[in-house]
Amino acid sequence: KxxxxxxxxxxxxxxxxxxxxxxxxxxxxxxxxxxxxxxxxxxxxxxxxxxxxxxxxxxxxxxxxxxxxxxxxxxxxxxxxxxxxxxxxxxxxxxxxxxxxxxxxxxxxxxxxxxxxxxxxxxxxxxxxxxxxxxxxxxxxxxxxxxxxxxxxxxxxxxxxxxxxxxxxxxxxxxxxxxxxxxxxxxxxxxxxxxxxxxxxxxxxxxxxxxxxxxxxxxxxxxxxxxxxxxxxxxxxxxxxxxxxxxxxxxxxxxxxxxxxxxxxxxxxxxxxxxxxxxxxxxxxxxxxxxxxxxxxxxxxxxxxxxxxxxxxxxxxxxxxxxxxxxxxxxxxxxxxxxxxxxxxxxxxxxxxxxxxxxxxxxxxxxxxxxxxxxxxxxxxxxxxxxATRIPVSFDAGQYQIDDIELPRVDAIAAKGKDGRIYVAITNIDPNNKASFELPLEDYSIKSVEGETLYASEIDAINTFEKPDNVAPEKIDTKVSGNKISVTVQPQSLTVLEINIK
Ligand code: AHR
Structure with missing residues (x-):
């Protein structure tokens, strides 16, 4: 789940x-x-x-x-x-x-x-x-x-x-x-x-x-x-x-x-x-x-x-x-x-x-x-x-395991950019499961959120001269309710959210 x-x-x-x-x-x-x-x-x-x-x-x-x-x-x-x-x-x-x-x-x-x-x-x-x-x-x-x-x-x-x-x-x-x-x-x-x-x-x-x-x-x-x-x-x-x-x-x-x-x-x-x-x-x-x-x-x-x-x-x-x-x-x-x-x-x-x-x-x-x-x-x-200025984040990274290898399932980091916006980078290490995130931004009021994600259905997907855009960033949908942002990311993906605050 x-x-x-x-x-x-x-x-x-x-x-x-x-x-x-x-x-x-x-x-x-x-x-x-x-x-x-x-x-x-x-x-x-x-x-x-x-x-x-x-x-x-x-x-x-x-x-x-x-x-x-x-x-x-x-x-x-x-x-x-x-x-x-x-x-x-x-x-x-x-x-x-x-x-x-x-x-x-x-x-x-x-x-x-x-x-x-x-x-x-x-x-x-x-x-x-x-x-x-x-x-x-x-x-x-x-x-x-x-x-x-x-x-x-x-x-x-x-x-x-x-x-x-x-x-x-x-x-x-x-x-x-x-x-x-x-x-x-x-x-x-x-x-x-x-x-x-x-x-x-x-x-x-x-x-x-x-x-x-x-x-x-x-x-x-x-x-x-x-x-x-x-x-x-x-x-x-x-x-x-x-x-x-x-x-x-x-x-x-x-x-x-x-x-x-x-x-x-x-x-x-x-x-x-x-x-x-x-x-x-x-x-x-x-x-x-x-x-x-x-x-x-x-x-x-x-x-x-x-x-x-x-x-x-x-x-x-x-x-x-x-x-x-x-x-x-x-x-x-x-x-x-x-x-x-x-x-x-x-x-x-x-x-x-x-x-x-x-x-x-x-x-x-x-x-x-x-x-x-x-x-x-x-x-x-x-x-x-x-x-940018790093902002402390805390989250439960969970676990992704294969055989005897145990890794964190996800990673996240946040910073306040020079433009005053909040940037959050999310990595889903798990190659098998999507990961959902909730970001309750209690201290901010949110004007808008945009996100970009880099995902490929195969972990060894590459770009070639013939198919240069096989792996390319795309916009990702986010949901904002009140001060909470929700986003679901693909397996083996990285995502950066740009949060415009009031
Ligand atoms: O990046 C290749 C080589 O790796 C560098 O020349 C050397 O500094 C390192 O061992």
Missing amino acids: NTPVKVIISPGQDGPVINRHIFGHFAEHLGTGIYGGIWVGPESDIPNTRGIRNDVVEALKELKVPNVRWPGGCFADQYHWRDGIGHPAERNTRINVSWGGAPEPNTFGTHEFFDFINQIGSEAFISANVGSGTVQESADWLEYLTATGSTLAEERAINGHPEPYDVEFWGIGNEVWGCGGPFTPQEYITELKKFATFTTNYNTDVNTKFVAVGPDSFDEFSFGYTEAIMEAWANRTWTWNIQGLSLHNYTRGGYPPEIPATDFNEKQYAEVIQETLGMDEFIAENRAIMDKYDPDTEVSILVDEWGAWYAPTEGTNPGFLQQQNSQRDAIIAALNFNIFMRHAERVHGANIAQMINVLQAVILTEDEKMVLTPTYHAFRMYVPFQD
């Missing part, structure tokens, strides 16, 4: 602001994530603006992407920024050692990246090279980007950009305990101090946040990073500081990833959801360590790589990490958004891995074709939560 779940929304005890950077993206030089996915070159027949695909830019604008992390990933620690500036015909071609040994033509470099984020209205999260780069190289790159009146600033102007760029985040390496090092925590701390001391932002319009590498939920070599870095931070000298600690956590069931992206059964669905819900504990553990050293939250958590990592699509280069994206991935996205928002006091950013054509992508392209994935729609539906 579908007894309605009562969601009690408690205004007056407003939570923290949900930092819009929680909805950030990650775009690495990997497979066709950049070349083909974003960059086609100015000579291409695919409609583009200065080499950047117009269709992709239009689609991304809808997501109000707050920041894009670039150029990696593992690629960041082999990337030398000077390879990617100057006349395109004179740029070095390198081998992308991390990802399939593909040639890296460097036609998409610093200026092209900033052109791209400006076209989509986003901000920069640069990952600098610690593994194979030097402190001087890092210092020069940020000076090139942000200075006025120096030789490097003049070089930037000659290359087409007299104004300094805004750099919101500066990552000091990536996964330095693995592909970006490998360093023990203490070895990295020595590097971190040097890179953080000598890399300077000269653009006074922006407070660049420096981000240290933290642990991965899965990699044993990264264990102990949070404790060691926070201890070093608490005992730091005046010369250096960090404002962020990066956490990585993929949903992948081990390595090499073997979970199928499509054609999976209900048990496989539940296993993946169970793993993704582990994000909560991973953040909580790291948050507790950080609270000890940093009770005033001067250092944020940035989960700057997260998402589902499945077995690669058959017939593709396994080094390109190409996979399909189904309704299951939209549920994964929603559950992770909710976890990040519940930790919004400390989690001030997160980046889906990755933006286009790689892992849990929001967009897939092939030549001139483009399709929006279910994960794209989840991001779009959650836009009103960017910079």
Whole structure:
């Protein structure tokens, strides 16, 4: 029997602001994530603006992407920024050692990246090279980007950009305990101090946040990073500081990833959801360590790589990490958004891995074709939560069980948007049963309610170039009686209600 779940929304005890950077993206030089996915070159027949695909830019604008992390990933620690500036015909071609040994033509470099984020209205999260780069190289790159009146600033102007760029985040390496090092925590701390001391932002319009590498939920070599870095931070000298600690956590069931992206059964669905819900504990553990050293939250958590990592699509280069994206991935996205928002006091950013054509992508392209994935729609539906104020909710999540796997049946979160409206996101994890909800909004009087839902009758339903709207959001009916909203949602669905209050 579908007894309605009562969601009690408690205004007056407003939570923290949900930092819009929680909805950030990650775009690495990997497979066709950049070349083909974003960059086609100015000579291409695919409609583009200065080499950047117009269709992709239009689609991304809808997501109000707050920041894009670039150029990696593992690629960041082999990337030398000077390879990617100057006349395109004179740029070095390198081998992308991390990802399939593909040639890296460097036609998409610093200026092209900033052109791209400006076209989509986003901000920069640069990952600098610690593994194979030097402190001087890092210092020069940020000076090139942000200075006025120096030789490097003049070089930037000659290359087409007299104004300094805004750099919101500066990552000091990536996964330095693995592909970006490998360093023990203490070895990295020595590097971190040097890179953080000598890399300077000269653009006074922006407070660049420096981000240290933290642990991965899965990699044993990264264990102990949070404790060691926070201890070093608490005992730091005046010369250096960090404002962020990066956490990585993929949903992948081990390595090499073997979970199928499509054609999976209900048990496989539940296993993946169970793993993704582990994000909560991973953040909580790291948050507790950080609270000890940093009770005033001067250092944020940035989960700057997260998402589902499945077995690669058959017939593709396994080094390109190409996979399909189904309704299951939209549920994964929603559950992770909710976890990040519940930790919004400390989690001030997160980046889906990755933006286009790689892992849990929001967009897939092939030549001139483009399709929006279910994960794209989840991001779009959650836009009103960017910079909204979290409102406490309480509800009985119930239970969905298959064999020995027990999961919550539903999830819900609420926030007051910048437009003054109340937004409630509801996820029905249960793939077999509808779920009804009642929201008695005792403290508000309701003017109107609108809702959008993302549902597919098959949990592994996907969008393809031939059927791009197979999984797409639709309006959902709600009933308002007095101050109570009632809504019934489909199995395996996510829904966002927009409540206009008087
Ligand atoms: O996103 C793919 C890879 O996963 C990144 O390059 C690396 O940082 C992580 O291991």
